[in-house]
Amino acid sequence: MPKRPIQIVSINMNQQSWLTYTLLQTSTADILVIQEPWIGTVQTAHSDSDLLGTSIPGTTNNNMWECYLPLFTDSNSVRVAIYVKFDLAHTFSIVNHITHPISSPESMVLDFAFEDELLCIVNIYHCKPDDNHHNLYHLLSSTLDPLIPTLLLGDFNTHSHIWSLPYSTISPWASELIDWFDNQGFELLNPPSVATWNSKRDGIQPSVLDLALINEAVAISGQISPLLISFDASISSDHTALSLLWYPAKAIAIAPPPNLSGYMVDDLLINSWTKLFGLLPAPHVSDIPSLIKAADQLHADIDFTSAKVFHPKWAPDPCGVRWWNQDCAAALSIVYHSEGHPCKDAIRQLCHTIATAKREWSHDFLHHTTSEHLWEATAWHKGHSIK
Numbered sequence: 001m002p003k004r005p006i007q008i009v010s011i012n013m014n015q016q017s018w019l020t021y022t023l024l025q026t027s028t029a030d031i032l033v034i035q036e037p038w039i040g041t042v043q044t045a046h047s048d049s050d051l052l053g054t055s056i057p058g059t060t061n062n063n064m065w066e067c068y069l070p071l072f073t074d075s076n077s078v079r080v081a082i083y084v085k086f087d088l089a090h091t092f093s094i095v096n097h098i099t100h101p102i103s104s105p106e107s108m109v110l111d112f113a114f115e116d117e118l119l120c121i122v123n124i125y126h127c128k129p130d131d132n133h134h135n136l137y138h139l140l141s142s143t144l145d146p147l148i149p150t151l152l153l154g155d156f157n158t159h160s161h162i163w164s165l166p167y168s169t170i171s172p173w174a175s176e177l178i179d180w181f182d183n184q185g186f187e188l189l190n191p192p193s194v195a196t197w198n199s200k201r202d203g204i205q206p207s208v209l210d211l212a213l214i215n216e217a218v219a220i221s222g223q224i225s226p227l228l229i230s231f232d233a234s235i236s237s238d239h240t241a242l243s244l245l246w247y248p249a250k251a252i253a254i255a256p257p258p259n260l261s262g263y264m265v266d267d268l269l270i271n272s273w274t275k276l277f278g279l280l281p282a283p284h285v286s287d288i289p290s291l292i293k294a295a296d297q298l299h300a301d302i303d304f305t306s307a308k309v310f311h312p313k314w315a316p317d318p319c320g321v322r323w324w325n326q327d328c329a330a331a332l333s334i335v336y337h338s339e340g341h342p343c344k345d346a347i348r349q350l351c352h353t354i355a356t357a358k359r360e361w362s363h364d365f366l367h368h369t370t371s372e373h374l375w376e377a378t379a380w381h382k383g384h385s386i387k
Contacts, residue, residue: 005225005245006030006088008121010153010212012239013037017060018351022235022332024062025320029243030085031112032065035125035155035210037081064320070108071098077105079125080154101142106135107154117248119218120144124154134158134173140180149221152186152213153242163190163208186213189227189244196229196240212242223247236335236347263310277305323361327353 010033013020017038024032041055057075059067065083072078084094097109106127112119122144128134144150160174181188188211190196195206212227225245233241280301283294331353335346 005247008033008151008153008244008246009233010123010210010242011035011234012125012155012210012237014237014239015039016237018354019235019237020060021062021321021354022328022350024060024065024083025324025328026332030088031121032083033121033123033153034081034083035123035239036079039075039078041075062320068094068096068108068110070096070103070105072105074105079106079127080108080123082108082110082121082123102139102144104138107139111148114248118148119246120148120150122150122152122154124152124156126155126157128157128171132172134171134176136173136177140176144184144215146185146215147217148215149217149223150186150215151218151224151246152215153211155210155239157209159207163188163192163211165193165195165206165208167205168207181213185216187215187219188213189224190242191227191229194229196242197238198231198240199238210239210242212244221249223249235332236350262313263306264313265310269309273305273309276308277301280305323358325357325361328357 007029008031009027009029011023012035013023015036015038017040020034020038037059039057039059041057057078059069059078059081061067064086066086066089068082068084069078070080084092091114093111093113095111095113097103097111100109102109102122107122107124110121110123112121124139126134126136156177158171158174158177159168160178161170162174162178164170190208190211194208196208196210198206214224218224223246225247228243229240230243231240233243283290283297285291285294328350331346331350335350
């Protein structure tokens with residue numbers, strides 16, 4: 001278990017793959033709780049009896065993350081997903097309760113366990129059929145264990161006098177949902193009068209649709225930080241990002257993460273490295289003690305030169321999608337620095353830049369390919385490895 005707080009971010013992605021790619025590549029979070037993820041065909045399974053093939057659905061892929069989905073039969077009905085950083089996913093024991101009464105294509109329950117430490121994350125997306133009816137029956141008819149520390153996150157698409165802004169029209173089912181929260185011992189973390197959805201369209205006012213709640217078991221432990229709400233962190237989604245920290249009991253006394261040994265070698269800087277290394281004095285070797293001293297000095301010189309020229313390795317490893325480049329980072333920076341809500345032109349340019357980067361990287365990979373790379377490419381489909 002990492003000896004540091006674990007950042008959990010909840011956000012609605014509006015089923016946009018390019019937006020999800022950007023979030024996965026740049027987010028500092030450890031756990032991403034996603035509503036309305038992009039789901040599409042990532043593979044096609046063929047057989048002698050099915051020559052046309054059967055589509056196999058999946059979600060946006062990035063090798064820094066492991067993705068968990070609810071059980072589903074129709075990919076168009078999936079509205080929730082949870083991404084966990086690769087290193088964290090292999091530290092914790094993670095259980096995806098696909099048979100839980102709450103679990104459905106629009107909600108999921110994920111347990112994170114380490115020794116005697118446990119946190120349950122419930123991800124909810126409420127897709128209401130109209131303004132007078134709701135689709136929360138599976139939630140309202142279920143009971144959660146009050147002894148298990150539980151974090152409830154999601155887009156509830158519900159207006160209530162408890163959390164909504166004064167001009168909002170109260171949803172007819174709001175009282176039922178509030179009663180369920182109370183009966184399950186949940187406490188709302190959202191600060192009052194802070195919008196979590198803003199379309200920026202004329203005549204449509206901001207709303208509070210995305211909520212974060214904790215049960216008494218979490219509240220008593222004091223291991224969850226106050227909730228932060230940021231539209232900047234959601235890049236260009238009309239929903240805000242809900243962010244908080246979970247302090248595992250073994251990490252209450254925060255220790256800095258260990259420094260990684262080694263550097264990221266950049267082929268374009270090898271000549272600079274060689275030139276700088278060549279300027280260092282060569283030790284004289286005359287006997288065994290001087291040989292040992294020279295070997296130690298050689299290691300020190302290599303480390304000194306690498307630190308001057310290369311960037312140190314950073315966690316996690318692997319480092320995400322291979323096509324992400326400086327143009328993508330620059331386009332994203334323009335979106336972040338747009339005044340107020342990111343302007344449409346900047347967002348459109350980011351989407352175009354991502355598409356161009358993917359296309360150019362794929363062309364270069366195959367144009368300057370080797371036999372090994374060619375066979376590797378045959379096992380790809382929309383960013384996913386297939387066999």
